[in-house]
Amino acid sequence: MSYTVIFFLVLYYVVVIGIGYWALRRGSGDSLEDYLLGGRQVGPLTTALTLQSTSMSGYMFLGAGGLGYLQGYWALWFAAGDIGGGVLNMSIIGRRMRKMSQMMGALTSIEYLEKRYPSPAVRLVAGLLTVFLLGFYVVAQLIAGGKGMALVTGIPYPAALAIAVGIILIYTFMGGYLAVAYTDFFQSLIMLVGVMWIMIASLTELGGLTAANNAIGEIDPTLLSVWGRGLGFEGQWGVVAGALLIFSVGYMGWPHVVTRHMAMSQPATARKAGVWATVWNLFFVPAPYLVGILAILILPNLDDPEMAIFQVADKLLPAAVTGLVMAAIMAAIMSTADSLLLQTGSIASRDLYERFINPNASEKQMVFVSRGLVLAIAVIGYAVALVEPPSVFSIVIFATSVLGSAFLPAYVCAVWWSKANTPGALASIVVGASVAFIWQYAGLVDSTQLHPMLTGVVSSSVTMFVVSLATQKISPVPEYVLDAMQVTTTVGPIPGRFLTATEFGLTQEAAAIDKALDGDASDG
C-alpha cells in the first residue's frame, strides 16, 4: 500500500472540498447564484476546460492506453476522429440545436426529440435506449475508477471499487459543493499538468520519440504500422471507417454531449468552445494512446493492458506527484460518471416516469426515481465490475456505436432537414440501434470487416431518408416545427446581413411577435 499516494489523494480531495466550501460560503452567495443563473458566465477558457475535462474519462485513461499497448499505432485511428469531434459537433449541430431546443422548450435532450418528432413512442424508445446504454458507460467509469484506485493506493480491488462507487454517489447526490466552476477548473488544470507530465516522463525515459519508435520497431515492426499488431486489420477499411466515425460523429448521438448545446448561451460561445475543443484535443486526445504505445517498452509484461497509463505514472513519477495526478484523474473519471448518472436519472424521472407513469409527479417523487435508478446502476455496476469486468475499451466502443448509430440522424436532421418526420426518426433510431447491436454480438465484424458504427450509422441514415420521404403525406412535419426551423435556420426572405446578427435568446419572442404582426396585417 502506498501511503504517500494515499496521503496526496486525500489531500487533493480536502483542497477540492475546501475550494467548494469557500465558494459556497463566500459573501451572500452571489457567486453561486450568478453561476446558477448564468447571468454572468464564467469565461470561455474556463467553460472550454470544464467541457473538455468532462470528456477525459475512464475511456481515455484505461481504454485508450490499453488499445495503444495492444495494437500500437493502429490505436490512433480512434484519436484521428476524436480530435475533431468537438469542433465538428459545434459546427454541425451546436448553434441550430440551441435555437431549436429553446423554441421547443425542452429540458432534456430526449424531451427535445419528442418535441421535434411528436410521438410518445419516440420519447419512450429514446429514453429507454439511452438509460440502458448510459448505464453501460457508467459501468465503464466504475471499472476505471476501481482499478485505478486499487493500483495506485494498493487497496484491494473490491474495496477500492467500493470506495470509487461511494465517491461517485456522493458526487451525484450531494455534489453541490463540488460542482462549482472553480473546482472543475482546478481539477482540469491538475489533470492537464499530470497527463503532460506522464507523457514527458515517458519520452524522457525512452530517449525521445524517434528512439522509442525504433525500439518498438525492433520488438515488432507491425506495431508501428496503421494496421495493428501482426497487421491484423490490414485492408479493413470498414473497420477503419468505424474507428474514425466513433468519436467524431458518434458524439452527436450522445445525449449528455448534445445537452451541452441546449445549455449554450451565445453563438460566440459555440465558436470559442469549438476552437478550444480543437486546441485541447490536439494535445490530450493522442496523449493517452501514445503513453500506451510507449508503455510497450516501459512495462513489457503488463497483465492488464488497460492499466498501462496508471502503471507508467506509478513507475516514473515521484510518489507525491503520482498521488496528485492520480487524484485528478480519479476526479475526472468520477466527474464523468456523475454527469452520466445525472443524465440517466433525469431521463428516467422526466422522460419516462413523469411522462408515462405519473404526469403529476412532484419534484420529490422525481428525485426519488432518479436516485433509485442511480443506486440500481451503482449496485449492478459494482457486481459486474467485481465479478467479470469487461474492458473499458469494449464497453465504451459498444455503447458509443449503438448510441451514435441510433441518434445521429435524428439529431442532425432535426435541425437540417425539414422533411425529417416522426416515423422517419423512430425507424432510424430503432434500425440504427439494432444494426449496431446485432453487428457487434453476432460477430459480423470479423466476417464483413465492417465496424458496427459504420453499418449502424449508414443503416439509420438511409432509414431516416427513406421512411421520412415515404410517409410525408400520412405524417407531415407539424407547422410549429416548420415555423421553428424557419426562424432558427433563417431561410426565406431575411436578407443575409441579418443572419449573422441573430441572437439566440430572442428566437421565441421573434416567432410570437412575427405572428402578432402577421395577424395585425391581415386584420388590416
Next chain:
Amino acid sequence: MANQSKLSVIQQQVDAATALHKIDGLAGVKAARIERKMYYPYYRFTANCVVPTLFGKKAMVVNCLVDGVNGLGATAGAYSSETVTAPTDALLQFAVSMQEAQRTARRTISHQLGRKLRMIASFEVDVEPQCTVYKGFWIIRTHDTLVMVDSSSGCIHPLSSRAA
C-alpha cells in the same frame, strides 16, 4: 384613439435612437425607421430555494421569468422595472395561465439547480408569483425587411413577417 394600458416594463436600456443606430450600423441597411414598439409579456416569480450541501443547507433567492405566450421558463438575473403607459394593441396577449406558468417556474428552477449544481437532490423551491412584466421590442423597418431590437439587451433579431 387607441386604448392605453399601464404596465410594468423591464427597464429600457436601449432607446429608439440607439436601436436605430444599431440597425443603421449594419452593412447594406438603408432607410431604417422605427415602425412601432411592441411589448412582450412574462410572468415573474421569485423562489426561495434551499439547497442541501455537505456543509448544511444553503438558502438563496432565484428569479424566474415565464414567457407569457409560449410558456417557456428561464431563470433570470436581477433587473429593474418601470411603469409605462402604452397602446393596448402594442401588447402581446398572455396565452398561458398563471397556474401553468407557476408550475413551469418550479420545474425550471428545480431543473436548473440540479443541472448547475450537478446533483440529484430535493431542493425546497417555494415559488411566489409577482406581478407580470413586459419587455419592449423596437420594430424597425429597413428598405427590405423588418427587424426587432430588444430594448433591455439591445439584441437584434430579424423578423420574417409578411406584414408589408
Next chain:
Amino acid sequence: MFGLPIATALLVFGFPVFWILYTIVFLIVTRDWVKDSAAADDAQ
C-alpha cells in the same frame, strides 16, 4: 519521420492538420457571429 513508416506518419500528423484547417475554416465562416452582449439576455 520520428522513425515511423510514411502511412503512420500521415495518420499521426495528417488528421491533426486536417482538423486545424477545419477549425480555421469554421472560424472564418462564423466570424460574424454576434459577440456576447454585456447585458446578457434573461433566457438561459
